[in-house]
Amino acid sequence: MFDPESLDLLLRWTHFAAGIVWIGHNYANVAQRPRWRAPARAELTDPSNPAFMARLDREHALFRYAAIVTWLAGMLLLWRRDWLLPALTMQGPLAGIGLGAWIGTVMMLNVWFVLWPHQKKVLGFVPAPTEERIRCARVTFLSSRTNTMLSVPLLFFMASAHHGALVAG
Amino acid sequence: MKFTLFDTAWSTLALGVALTLALAALLRMLA
Numbered sequence: 208m209f210d211p212e213s214l215d216l217l218l219r220w221t222h223f224a225a226g227i228v229w230i231g232h233n234y235a236n237v238a239q240r241p242r243w244r245a246p247a248r249a250e251l252t253d254p255s256n257p258a259f260m261a262r263l264d265r266e267h268a269l270f271r272y273a274a275i276v277t278w279l280a281g282m283l284l285l286w287r288r289d290w291l292l293p294a295l296t297m298q299g300p301l302a303g304i305g306l307g308a309w310i311g312t313v314m315m316l317n318v319w320f321v322l323w324p325h326q327k328k329v330l331g332f333v334p335a336p337t338e339e340r341i342r343c344a345r346v347t348f349l350s351s352r353t354n355t356m357l358s359v360p361l362l363f364f365m366a367s368a369h370h371g372a373l374v375a376g
Numbered sequence: 377m378k379f380t381l382f383d384t385a386w387s388t389l390a391l392g393v394a395l396t397l398a399l400a401a402l403l404r405m406l407a
Contacts, residue, residue: 241385242383297403353382356389358392
């Protein structure tokens with residue numbers, strides 16, 4: 208079962224599945240709330256406000272951890288073929304997947320170091336004045352949309368790695 | 377608050393496609 212080929216398949220499957228959980232969340236968010244709307248003060252300060260409760264209900268650590276699993280599985284896929292360094296330094300035919308890996312790394316860091324610290328203030332997990340929480344809601348929106356946008360080239364470069372036409376070997 | 381291209385679903389998608397084409401062209405040029 209765990210010969211090298213099976214490990215490759217397992218990592219690939221994990222990479223796709225975790226990636227769908229993570230980025231699917233971004234796409235669902237775009238479909239459900241396509242336009243930016245600043246939260247009203249009551250939405251953030253009144254715990255019984257339905258909009259605030261809905262906001263809390265949408266918070267799942269699953270998406271953040273799916274980002275790590277996706278990233279890790281992708282890096283392991285490259286590493287176990289000895290492709291990690293040439294991909295990340297974007298050499299020859301590995302330049303496409305390397306660029307995808309860099310975009311994915313930026314996205315993962317964006318989730319953990321931009322979106323999440325601000326989201327903690329929006330939801331009141333970290334105390335902050337209401338004005339600051341409204342400002343943070345805008346930052347999380349832009350951070351999330353940045354990842355949605357970055358997923359477009361990421362998927363393109365990931366797919367291009369198996370269609371070889373982008374950069375000749 | 378200032379409107380940005382991220383403020384609608386379609387402009388976000390269009391930005392993503394534009395970025396993809398730009399990066400792909402850059403990669404081809406540099407490779």
